[in-house]
Amino acid sequence: MPSRNTALAVLAWVLFFFGLFTVVYPRVTGTTLFPVYNYGDLSSYNPILIPFVYLANYLTRAWGAFLFAFMLGGIIEAFIPRQKMTNYFSSRSAKSYFLAALFAPVLTVCSCAMIPIFGGIIAIGAGIGPALTFLLMAPAANFLAILFTSELISPLMAAARFGFSFVIAILIGFIVAKTPWARAVEEKFAKISAARAAEVVKMDFREKSVNSLRDAYVLVRTILPYLLIGVAAVSFIDAYMPRDVVGAYLTGAQGVILGAVIGVPLYTPTLVEVFLTKALLNAGMAPSAALAFLLGGPMISIPSMIGVSRIIGWKTVLTYALLGVLWAAVAGFIYMTFIGGL
Template identity: 30%
Template structure:
């Protein structure tokens, strides 16, 4: 009997993976990987991170810190060394923690995947909330811990045509990704997608050298190798969760509009370790079982920003007191965002 039940769970997980591969790989993940690979390889990290220096006005440093996750394409693990680097080189704790919270939350893969699987309302809410909350968290951390003001002398700017070309390439790849959500007919979809792909290939050869294209493909392949196995494991266990976890338990703890639902969702996500994108199928499975969309947003915000291993590393870099303050602010911010989304959007 036990063996039959385990086999049933295994088949449920396998079916979840099969459905995922059929529905989401060709028109969702493959373009998203190329998009993220282009961003990671063709945008210069140094040209972004230089805005965290002491010579940058705060309104610039906070803005760049809040949105640079899209340009740097970092995940919850790769953001930590970048955060440690800018923090130890003298970046203020405000912009540094703004970057720490926002960067993995607005990873372009994560936003696109959230919108595709959980709905465009949650995808947009995740992006907007991550940017706004990151700035608020950074300002609060600066207010508490920055003891003296610094003199700022101006900023450096992006330069060269390479960055403008990369923006155009970004828009082409984004169009390839979004068009299937607008056009449902395979005939009309092919008439639009094929020219878009052809234009992307043409401009890739026109704008970039062979070395840059090679770097783009290598970065894309690196993301595929790093993320896909973990993502499939996440989808597999999400399928098992649907079978294993009673729906009434999910509804009881994270299905309502009570404060406890949002608190449990935020704390649980903060303690769990989500590899890049794996939070989406797991949260999708919980929503199928009855989790509210407000608590789902709380999990989407707290999950990428924190995990138990991340908490240890963050506290080591910043110090225990600052680390605990940051962790508390993230959980609280995720809760408040979920509550606002649950009450005023739905």
């Protein structure tokens, strides 16, 4: 039994570091570690094949990020003491929201890959408000996304994206934490994490490593099937949404509102939203609508909402989604009124 546990402990860390390597390697070299399946024109496929083709592209592109994210979620759940998490990520402390928003940009992951990490910190006693701030801030304004936005669009747009994302993620987390259904979720996980806390304290490094593998598996089983269903559903929107027509309507006040809304069904992997926004800007999209899209899209997508709902329920998910669209539109209107251009 000890030898089996040792092997599982080693496996946990091998998977974590390999996942981390697959995430870092493309950022450093500019090329993917393994081939990515490219489907060309998605609308040219038989409708029955579209979700499978889309999933093949998605999984060959994102499997490493998912491996890293699920293992990180498991490690957080197994290793970080509950007391520290409740101290630093408490919904009752204003400082917790700022810490969550400051630390989140380190993770260059999409909204879907953030879900297991979110699940991990919630499970060990983080307040739901700061946890949501963390969940929303990472895909909306991670360092690479801001860098790409600056290089491909403009430094002004990058600064606006980071600043508004920071404020919006904190506001959403703070507001949602005050709702009765979010409080009920927080209380449920507080009881679970308290029950586990005594057991975790007694474990050595090897036992915690084995537990991290088990916790990661629970996150995979809970989240991944529903996440893949959501991605498959989005494939039809990606295939048939007329982007040239969308670009033509993304000007003025209606453009800002549409920009905030269309990111919900139009899911894109991390950093891809920058290239899509650049293409829409070239087609006539207003900068204010572009900002609303860059804020709303990465924070709130159908696949991520489906995955997160498995952890905190639909009431809480719909609350933060509606707030996300609202605040993204408000940010777009502020940008349109006081800045306007790129």
